[in-house]
Amino acid sequence: MENRQYKSGFVTLVGRPNVGKSTLMNHLIGQKIAITSNKPQTTRNRIQTVYTDSRGQIVFLDTPGIHRAKNRLGEYMVKTAESTLKDVDAVLWLVEPTTFIGAGERHILEQLKRCKKPVILVINKIDTVKKDAVMEAMKAYAKEMDFAEIVPVSALRSNNTDTLLECIFKYLPYGEPFYDEDTVTDQPRRQIAAEMIREKALRCLEEEIPHGVAVAIDRMEFGESIVNIDATIFCEKDSHKGIIIGKGGSMLKKIGSQARRDIEDMLERQVNLQLWVKVKKDWRDSDFMLKNFGYRQEGN
Secondary structure (H helix, E strand, C coil): CCCCCCEEEEEEEECCCCCCHHHHHHHHHCCCCCCCCCCCCCCCCCEEEEEEECCEEEEEEECCCCCCCCCHHHHHHHHHHHHHHHHCCEEEEEECCCCCCCHHHHHHHHHHHHHCCCEEEEECCHHHCCHHHHHHHHHHHHCCCCCCEEEECECCCCECHHHHHHHHHHCCCECCCCCCCCCCECCCHHHHHHHHHHHHHHHHHCCCCCCCCEEEEEEEEECCCEEEEEEEEEECCHHHHHHHHCHHHHHHHHHHHHHHHHHHHHHCCEEEEEEEEEECCCHHHCHHHHHHCCCCCCCC
16 A cells, blocks of 8 residues: 655756765765765766655665766766666756856756656755856746756755755655665665775875776775775876875875775774775776776666
């Protein structure tokens, strides 16, 4: 018998790279799962996280940003984002608070008009502009498509995120939860640990090595009081390897110590993290290497 008191469904976050999808999802579920950085295209896989309260359960799919692909990794990321639109009950489209609707947004608009699901437009980063600019952005987007809702938020400051959750629940079907109430993600701990290391590498290296890094966990061993983790950071060029290691190993130590703190918070255990750096030329264009790093398309 259908539960008319409880709602449960799948919601995807879409948007151009760097509009704040991962930041919003982390704030909504109250835990850090998706990595964030000020570089676009940080998210590479479809990350599934779960928000549960007395009203029901929302399973969020945070996808890579929809953009024009430049290599096999880029193609994989775009296909992952676009295929997710078919599998959900509602779509959150994150945009910036501006009246300029560029080619990237128009590409996403075309996808959303075809998807036949309720689309909630989320105007993010409202803390960065005046109120009038937010109103103008809302009007500009409302002319483009008949949105189910338009909700202005600041993901970074958690402004108006409660209103957003209320709006999402409106469009979910009644039904039992898909996950236990204490589940926050379907991602294996090894994968989250690898992503945390990659985030710290992206942040510490700033503009020097934009996207040519991947991380593989070689060993995750749970002892009585400590978790031993061996991980390898892969880069595409010999010159990048030197930058990642840094003078006297200083950069690698910095990445490792920052990542270790996040991993300890996640595992709630002391962590001994050992990092290595290896060069794999052109790994972003190799199907074999992409699968090896866990970037598997649906059905593969």
